[in-house]
Amino acid sequence: MKLHEYQAKAIFARYGIPVPKGGVAATPAEAGEIARSLGGRAVVKAQVHAGGRGKGGGIVVSNTPEEAERAAGSILGKRLVTTQTGPEGVPVGKVLVEEVAAISRELYLAMTVDRAAQGPVMIASESGGMNIEQVAAQEPEKILTEHIDPLIGFQPFQGRRLSYALHLEPELVRPASELMGALYRIFTENDCSLVEINPMAVIGQGQIVALDAKLNLDDDALSRHPELREMRDPDQEEPLEALAEEYSISYVKLDGNVACLVNGAGLAMATMDVIKVAGGHPANFLDVGGGATEEKVAQAVKLMLSDPQVKWVLVNIFGGILRCDIAARGIIDGYRSEGAALPLLVRMRGTNVDEGRQILADSDLDVTFADSLTELAEIMKVAVG
Amino acid sequence: MSILVDENTRVVVQGITGSEGSFHAKQCIAYGTNVVAGVTPGRGGQLFEKQVPVFNTVEQAVKETGADTSFVMVPAAFAMDAILEAADCGVSLVLCITEGMPVLDVVRVLPYFKQRGVRLIGPNCPGVISPGSLCKIGIMPGNIHSPGSVGVVSRSGTLTYEVVAQLTELGIGQSTCVGIGGDPLVGSSFVDILRLFNDDPETDRVVLIGEIGGTMEQEAAEYIKAEFTKPVAALVAGVTAPPGKRMGHAGAIITGASATAEAKLQAFKEAGARIIPSPAEIGSTARELVPAQR
Numbered sequence: 001m002k003l004h005e006y007q008a009k010a011i012f013a014r015y016g017i018p019v020p021k022g023g024v025a026a027t028p029a030e031a032g033e034i035a036r037s038l039g040g041r042a043v044v045k046a047q048v049h050a051g052g053r054g055k056g057g058g059i060v061v062s063n064t065p066e067e068a069e070r071a072a073g074s075i076l077g078k079r080l081v082t083t084q085t086g087p088e089g090v091p092v093g094k095v096l097v098e099e100v101a102a103i104s105r106e107l108y109l110a111m112t113v114d115r116a117a118q119g120p121v122m123i124a125s126e127s128g129g130m131n132i133e134q135v136a137a138q139e140p141e142k143i144l145t146e147h148i149d150p151l152i153g154f155q156p157f158q159g160r161r162l163s164y165a166l167h168l169e170p171e172l173v174r175p176a177s178e179l180m181g182a183l184y185r186i187f188t189e190n191d192c193s194l195v196e197i198n199p200m201a202v203i204g205q206g207q208i209v210a211l212d213a214k215l216n217l218d219d220d221a222l223s224r225h226p227e228l229r230e231m232r233d234p235d236q237e238e239p240l241e242a243l244a245e246e247y248s249i250s251y252v253k254l255d256g257n258v259a260c261l262v263n264g265a266g267l268a269m270a271t272m273d274v275i276k277v278a279g280g281h282p283a284n285f286l287d288v289g290g291g292a293t294e295e296k297v298a299q300a301v302k303l304m305l306s307d308p309q310v311k312w313v314l315v316n317i318f319g320g321i322l323r324c325d326i327a328a329r330g331i332i333d334g335y336r337s338e339g340a341a342l343p344l345l346v347r348m349r350g351t352n353v354d355e356g357r358q359i360l361a362d363s364d365l366d367v368t369f370a371d372s373l374t375e376l377a378e379i380m381k382v383a384v385g
Numbered sequence: 386m387s388i389l390v391d392e393n394t395r396v397v398v399q400g401i402t403g404s405e406g407s408f409h410a411k412q413c414i415a416y417g418t419n420v421v422a423g424v425t426p427g428r429g430g431q432l433f434e435k436q437v438p439v440f441n442t443v444e445q446a447v448k449e450t451g452a453d454t455s456f457v458m459v460p461a462a463f464a465m466d467a468i469l470e471a472a473d474c475g476v477s478l479v480l481c482i483t484e485g486m487p488v489l490d491v492v493r494v495l496p497y498f499k500q501r502g503v504r505l506i507g508p509n510c511p512g513v514i515s516p517g518s519l520c521k522i523g524i525m526p527g528n529i530h531s532p533g534s535v536g537v538v539s540r541s542g543t544l545t546y547e548v549v550a551q552l553t554e555l556g557i558g559q560s561t562c563v564g565i566g567g568d569p570l571v572g573s574s575f576v577d578i579l580r581l582f583n584d585d586p587e588t589d590r591v592v593l594i595g596e597i598g599g600t601m602e603q604e605a606a607e608y609i610k611a612e613f614t615k616p617v618a619a620l621v622a623g624v625t626a627p628p629g630k631r632m633g634h635a636g637a638i639i640t641g642a643s644a645t646a647e648a649k650l651q652a653f654k655e656a657g658a659r660i661i662p663s664p665a666e667i668g669s670t671a672r673e674l675v676p677a678q679r
Contacts, residue, residue: 115570116601264543265633273624273663282625318547321524350529350546372554373664
């Protein structure tokens, strides 16, 4: 789950990480009011779960409260398109209005888990304000990493090591190290998957400030952070994916026209790959899960059918805990409640497979059966031919 | 022979009285697995299915029954506690089936296992099965497996069943099948399992099933190139997956160029592994591997 910049900055402030003065606004008038309280000059930032806001027109510097109000009016309620969103963009429901900082240096600082090293890692760079993956690819020597022992935690010497390597002024080494320690605590205490400050700026008379804030949470740990779960903004998510989330169905919308319902994430990806090799284009990733009920399968089918691009529905169930007869009944329910007539291609194996096939064969659905993935691929090839 | 588990393995099931735990414990016993104990705090003294003694703690279970392997089937909220208890109580192998463990829990668990010299498989894995020894410690359907000499190692669950079913249908049996788990951090990597297959005289070929996300496949490719003596067929699921989206498994997310299926397949190609062109052709590709001399 992703947080908005203003939500992440509120957490930063609680842990003592300096952030610019400002406030969040849902209306142009509120934005103007905040700008006035900041002395007039302000930066108005669209709150969306996507990067590239500056180039997309989502960040506007205003010189007067009236300008801030106008800027907010031009952003709020619109959809912002950036390089990281699709062409349809994401809706802007709030703007963050902040004081404008006099930046002398832009740095990068982040915390994440290094999968290869199997532990937390702090990443820092003097090349702040840029796309860090690009920096890593083009100038890997500019990326500093500090691996952290999870049983010991982040130590001040690690903060000093990074600070000196970032060529910070001597008087900034201590505050920077403290900021890094706070970032580590934010990361672990809130079960984050990523916390990123880009840019972390040196401003005015030698002060370090988090000008931007990105915070992603580990979905599997949300149950122990109910206060963070409250911060979810479903408006930022793909509507079908948000709906799937409510049903606890693992679903990712894609651009193709062959919907696929599978049990198991690996098999779901493999099924998509089979469709692709056969010349088709998957409309989605969908893992209905191991212990799915008839109702959950029906919800999954309805979800897939509500994507208007879908022309075929493909089911690949390797029944273990999930019984094929239950899946079959769920599929029929889903089709009925949507009144759908799309052709259905079914491959089932495992527990109660004969019963499952019989139920589908006896229904009025336009169903074709495949015994193996090979046969599935061949039928697919003809279908999309 | 096989790797990790065989007819001599003595299994304790943590969470044996839960709905998932009891169902799968029964399935394992029916397959032939030597389940010697169960653990559910507060249920000590009971007999599971009139034959398996249940204990309050893993320590008691190990002391009374000589259990050496723990099969963990507890909900995610209790998984960290359960696997730490197992590691602390003298078993040498812990298989954690549980899905949805927070990543930072796993981060803390791994060094604890390393310190004690205990091997962890999972979390979020289907388990391990050695068909020739009739030993299944996991949630996979036993009837699709057949004894033989192909080692299978995979990050996924049902896709592994697909692999095994294709192999068995072509008359290709398996020595041991290991699901290492679909999470970003897991106790045993591809390389850890490949090392065991390398030393196992019963295994003469390996089918490896990778996924998008992370760089574990590249590490496996390096190891295969440098040290592995047996032919490998490799598949990487998620060729069609878009970047930045979690494809079900917490670990299956493309976060950079090296996490893509293309990069992983390229690494396997350079390591001399046979690339499985489509998930529909796993069995037929494995059939073409020339078994290593034993």
